[in-house]
Amino acid sequence: MISMSSAPISIKSVFHEIMHSKSGFAGVAILIFIILTSLIAVVSPENIVEKWNDPQAWLDKPRLAAPEWTTLFTGGNPAKTIIVNSQDFKKDVQQIQPNVTKIELRARVVYDYDTPPSELNIMLKIAGEARVLLTIKWVRPxxxxxxxxxxxxEPKSKTIFTYIDREVAANVQAYLQKLGVADSLPIGVTLFSSEKSLIEGAPKLIKSHDVKPSRPYELIVEATSESKGFDVDAQLNLLGVVYGLCGTDNLRRDIFLGIVWGAPIALAFGLVAAFVVTLIQAIFGAISGYYGSKVDEIIQRITDVYLVLPFLSLLITIQFIYKTTIWTLLIAVIALSLFGGVTKSVRSMALQIREEPYIEAAKSYGASRRRILIFYILPRLLPYTFANITVSVPAYVFLEASLSILGLGDPALPTWGKLISEAFSGGAAYYGYWWWIIIPSMFIVLVSTAFALIWYSLDKVLNPRLREE
Structure with missing residues (x-):
């Protein structure tokens, strides 16, 4: 038990000691990094929550791509994403007959990577009233x-996923048969290998700079229609095998955005839960220790009941039945934690403080019991209360992540726990998509490490035995 006979410790002196200890400084530095990460989400004008749950918003991202920095360890120059927007296509409009219009779109791509792209997708937007004859060609260097x-x-918007489109697969296979290639090859290998290597039976990727003079790949889209107001726009997506700082998941979503948006949610949930729960428990503990008698007995018996409640089981039941949001989950956590271990710890401290001479002096000057509690006892307990808040934050961050992993988290928000849950359900551990699991887990550990280091430095300040050392 911590002795309360030592001199009161001010908040200012506690902060000073934290910043002048190695562990405290390291913890604050990590915490500042997490807060700066959170600010990216806060100041971002993009509605990531709506976008995160919209599969159409991620069609220009590769599926299950590793982070780009992994190439520092694996070597080579694996394919990265190349997007050719509609304004980058060269458009040629011809009136081949009085009522027939032909539109030709050409896009050139300099491709010098060591591997074919993971996907080659063509997004078309066709306007008009009549049907359209559409031809798409791929020209190698x-x-x-x-x-x-x-x-x-029909005139409409459509996306052609060339690697899985049946008609494209049939056309590519027919092309291979014309070359005398009996084996069926992946479409990506066929489109990005030289014709000579295909004929020789040893497909070899051809880069733009492998030919002299250098020549890009070219996509040609030809569309012919009799429709009035006929027009065609195209976008070419060559999706890589590596992407961004954190890679992507099985729904093509950028995990970095999930990390960025999960940071303020984790911090807000952990800090609010820890602060409110610890403060309420500390107040009840102070009241119990100072007032004593029946008040003490009632608070202690309620605390005993709360301590034996199956907290996690009740929380899981509430989430399973009501499917609440993260903020109603926060309210449930607070409601199930009004009394607890902090109540008993603070009560023991309050019992010592109320015997201090300055409390007796305040009584002799006519100070009311409420005034003594608020202005004399609670300020002495604040440093210890904040230490308990610090050590409680990681527990609540882990709690939210645990519920999300069990499928009981907020169904809409991109939280770290939800990222890990989706990684396991998507077979990330089995198939080796390590970044999908490790990166969100690392940030949870970072938050826990930050508060653990701060708590360690606080313990040195608040524990008289450690202060003497």
Whole structure:
């Protein structure tokens, strides 16, 4: 038990000691890093919560791509994402007959990576009233051409996923048969290998700078229609095998955005829960210790009941039945934690403080019991209360993550726990998508480490035995 006979410790002196200890400084530095990460989400104008749950918003991102910095360890130059927007296409409009219009779109891509892209997707936006004859061709740097698609389609917006499109697969296979290639090859290998290497049976990726003079890959989109107001726009997405700082998940979502938006949620949940719960328990403990008698007996018996409640089981039941949001979860956590271990610890401290000479002096001057509690006892307890808040934050961050991993978290918000939960359900551990699990877990550990280091430095300040050392 901590002795309360030592001199009171001010908040200012506590902060000074934290910043002048190695562990405290390290903890504050990590915490500042997490807060700065949170500010990215706070100042961002983008509604990431709505975007996070919209699969169409992520079509320009690769699926299950590793972080780009992994190439520092693996070597090589793996494919990175290349987006060719509609304004980067060269458009040629021809009136081939009085009522027939032909539009040709050409996009050139300099490609010098060591691997084919993970996907080659073509997003089309066709306007008009009549049906359209659509032809799409892929031209390699060696001048060879592969016809990817020839079809009659309705005027609408559509995305052609060339690696899994059946018609594209049939056309590519027909192209290979013309070359005399009996084996079926992945579409990406076929489109990005030189024609000569395909014929020789040893497909080799051809880069733009492998030919002299250097020549880019080229996508040609030809559309012909009799429609009035006929127009075509296209976007080419060459999706890489590595992406960004944190990679992507199985829904193509940028994990970095999930980390950034999960940071303020984790900090807000942990800090608010720890602060409110610890403060309420400390106040009840102070009242119990100072007033004594029946008040003490009632508070202690209620605390005993709270301590034997199956906290996690009750919380899981509430979440399972009501499917609440993270903020109603926070209210439930507070309601189930009004009395607890802090109540008993603070009560023992209050019992010692009320016997101090300055408390007796305040009584002799006519100070009321409420005034003594608020202005004489509670200020003495504040440093210890803040120490308990510090050590409680990681527990509540882990609690939110644990409920999310069990599928009982907020269904809409991108939290760290939800990222880990989706990683496990997506087979990340089995298939080796380590970044999907390790990076969110690392940030949870970082938050815990920050507050643990701060608490360690606080313990040195508040514990008289350690202060003497």
């Amino acid at each position: 060696d001048g060879s051409t592969v016809e990817l698609l020839r079809e009659v389609t």
